Amino acid sequence: xxxxxxxxxxxxxxxxxxxxxxxxxxxxxxxxxxxxxxxxxxxxxxxxxxxxxxxxxxxxxxxxxxxxxxxxxxxxxxxxxxxxxxxxxxxxxxxxxxxxxxxxxxxxxxxxxxxxxxxxxxxxxxxxxxxxxxxxxxxxxxxxxxxxxxxxxxxxxxxxxxxxxxxxxxxxxxxxxxxxxxxxxxxxxxxxxxxxxxxxxxxxxxxxxxxxxxxxxxxxxxxxxxxxxxxxxxxxxxxxxxxxxxxxxxxxxxxxxxxxxxxxxxxxxxxxxxxxxxxxxxxxxxxxxxxxxxxxxxxxxxxxxxxxxxxxxxxxxxxxxxxxxxxxxxxxxxxxxxxxxxxxxxxxxxxxxxxxxxxxxxxxxxxxxxx
Amino acid sequence: xxxxxxxxxxxxxxxxxxxxxxxxxxxxxxxxxxxxxxxxxxxxxxxxxxxxxxxxxxxxxxxxxxxxxxxxxxxxxxxxxxxxxxxxxxxxxxxxxxxxxxxxxxxxxxxxxxxxxxxxxxxxxxxxxxxxxxxxxxxxxxxxxxxxxxxxxxxxxxxxxxxxxxxxxxxxxxxxxxxxxxxxxxxxxxxxxxxxxxxxxxxxxxxxxxxxxxxxxxxxx
Numbered sequence: 001x002x003x004x005x006x007x008x009x010x011x012x013x014x015x016x017x018x019x020x021x022x023x024x025x026x027x028x029x030x031x032x033x034x035x036x037x038x039x040x041x042x043x044x045x046x047x048x049x050x051x052x053x054x055x056x057x058x059x060x061x062x063x064x065x066x067x068x069x070x071x072x073x074x075x076x077x078x079x080x081x082x083x084x085x086x087x088x089x090x091x092x093x094x095x096x097x098x099x100x101x102x103x104x105x106x107x108x109x110x111x112x113x114x115x116x117x118x119x120x121x122x123x124x125x126x127x128x129x130x131x132x133x134x135x136x137x138x139x140x141x142x143x144x145x146x147x148x149x150x151x152x153x154x155x156x157x158x159x160x161x162x163x164x165x166x167x168x169x170x171x172x173x174x175x176x177x178x179x180x181x182x183x184x185x186x187x188x189x190x191x192x193x194x195x196x197x198x199x200x201x202x203x204x205x206x207x208x209x210x211x212x213x214x215x216x217x218x219x220x221x222x223x224x225x226x227x228x229x230x231x232x233x234x235x236x237x238x239x240x241x242x243x244x245x246x247x248x249x250x251x252x253x254x255x256x257x258x259x260x261x262x263x264x265x266x267x268x269x270x271x272x273x274x275x276x277x278x279x280x281x282x283x284x285x286x287x288x289x290x291x292x293x294x295x296x297x298x299x300x301x302x303x304x305x306x307x308x309x310x311x312x313x314x315x316x317x318x319x320x321x322x323x324x325x326x327x328x329x330x331x332x333x334x335x336x337x338x339x340x341x342x343x344x345x346x347x348x349x350x351x352x353x354x355x356x357x358x359x360x361x362x363x364x365x366x367x368x369x370x371x
Numbered sequence: 372x373x374x375x376x377x378x379x380x381x382x383x384x385x386x387x388x389x390x391x392x393x394x395x396x397x398x399x400x401x402x403x404x405x406x407x408x409x410x411x412x413x414x415x416x417x418x419x420x421x422x423x424x425x426x427x428x429x430x431x432x433x434x435x436x437x438x439x440x441x442x443x444x445x446x447x448x449x450x451x452x453x454x455x456x457x458x459x460x461x462x463x464x465x466x467x468x469x470x471x472x473x474x475x476x477x478x479x480x481x482x483x484x485x486x487x488x489x490x491x492x493x494x495x496x497x498x499x500x501x502x503x504x505x506x507x508x509x510x511x512x513x514x515x516x517x518x519x520x521x522x523x524x525x526x527x528x529x530x531x532x533x534x535x536x537x538x539x540x541x542x543x544x545x546x547x548x549x550x551x552x553x554x555x556x557x558x559x560x561x562x563x564x565x566x567x568x569x570x571x572x573x574x575x576x577x578x579x580x581x582x583x584x585x586x587x588x589x590x591x592x
Contacts, residue, residue: 052493053492054489054492054493077492078489078492078493079491079492079493079494079495079496079497079498079500080495083493084493085489085490085493087486087489087490089486091486091487091489091490093487093490093505093509094509095505095508095509095511104491104494104496104504105493105494105495108494108495108496108500109495110495150494151493151494154493154494154495
């Protein structure tokens with residue numbers, strides 16, 4: 001295995017699991033937020049546990065920022081790995097108060113104890129009023145926030161989270177996601193989190209490792225993986241692509257924001273924030289329709305010049321087209337369109353062709369909706 | 372009248388302390404080990420529950436007696452064999468009350484499960500550290516139950532003590548034997564006083580244990 005990213009996370013694990021063999025290898029940059037994504041039972045939690053040293057498989061190699069945590073000859077035990085781990089069910093220590101839970105790892109972190117100042121973290125996570133409480137009457141969202149704070153105060157070089165939101169109801173989820181969002185943007189700790197919820201991933205992740213049946217199917221920047229028409233996640237009815245955009249201007253009269261993407265612009269109803277701010281949007285593949293010429297009469301706000309990069313037939317009547325924004329643009333933002341095979345034949349779309357995509361609806365990821 | 376009471380309390384206290392110190396690592400091992408033969412060890416620990424005290428006392432008498440290897444060692448070191456001494460009673464009580472201390476401790480450790488220890492490991496706590504900072508505090512209700520049961524059970528001990536010589540006034544004569552002697556001598560009044568005292572004591576022990584367990588248990592859930 002080549003160690004091409006000396007400062008990244010290089011992992012390789014293989015061995016039998018209950019129902020199939022685990023065999024994964026991936027490299028990630030040691031920054032940003034990575035989602036380990038896949039169906040329930042595909043082995044993603046095992047991979048996360050292997051990263052922490054909580055589980056071991058027959059063969060494992062792991063190096064983080066050039067330090068070897070595990071190879072054929074040695075295995076650094078969990079308590080000596082600078083990882084933070086957030087379990088699905090928070091798992092707070094019942095015999096300790098919230099504050100004592102928070103400092104449990106910090107007391108043992110040695111030189112890394114003050115990487116994240118406790119006051120900042122308490123404020124970021126909104127824990128000020130909980131510190132002296134026992135852990136028994138906290139809500140699910142509060143418990144999970146304490147668990148995240150506790151993990152971060154141990155000064156981790158890598159934060160691992162096992163479906164941190166799965167045990168929460170929608171209300172608690174919506175409560176905690178902004179905290180996570182803020183944390184991830186503020187702290188310089190790489191995060192790997194396990195999830196099977198597309199919405200969560202779109203909202204929080206920068207990159208994605210897609211797993212199926214114990215294997216890595218794809219890994220890379222989130223927008224690329226989500227818009228890869230050949231992957232199984234592109235075949236579902238809710239398939240969507242995410243695009244990172246920058247606010248360009250806001251029209252007071254129409255109350256519409258103009259945002260820039262690689263290769264073009266999009267219009268989104270509502271005020272999305274100050275000029276220059278970055279937002280993430282999601283486009284459902286089924287909300288994109290295609291035309292050979294620019295339609296002159298249409299109520300649709302966004303008619304985007306695009307080029308067809310790939311065509312992928314699906315089982316049944318439909319197909320996915322991978323589009324890139326801008327006719328001549330080389331690095332245009334990519335997104336998927338879902339149309340029927342009948343339309344594909346009727347208009348004779350081919351790879352490389354320059355066409356117009358009508359985007360019926362654009363969603364702000366984790367925020368207000370636009371149309 | 373006060374001699375047997377004092378000897379009984381002293382015996383029960385020392386026995387409980389020894390059992391807590393020995394029983395905690397054994398209970399931990401029984402709860403966490405994956406060795407195939409651990410249930411055999413558990414059965415040996417539980418044996419005193421079903422063994423008639425006289426049988427146990429008989430074997431202890433032989434095992435500790437001056438002709439046995441253990442007896443020879445104690446004679447070498449302390450100048451005498453253990454039967455008919457207070458130290459002998461302690462040895463007998465420790466074995467006799469062992470299951471009542473170790474079993475609750477083992478159950479408490481088992482109830483904790485793997486997760487809190489995994490959490491502790493991800494927070495830089497070594498195995499030893501997490502034993503003292505997580506496992507022990509979380510097992511507190513079990514330790515308390517074990518201590519109370521061990522103490523109370525030792526107070527009520529009769530058969531084993533009689534067999535290994537617990538009838539020397541001022542040295543090995545404990546409450547239960549004193550009551551027996553009073554009855555033998557038809558001193559009903561004194562037997563009544565000691566018996567009623569033990570009855571009240573036992574009731575208070577069980578009651579306070581139940582209350583404490585409920586309180587602690589609620590806090591730890």
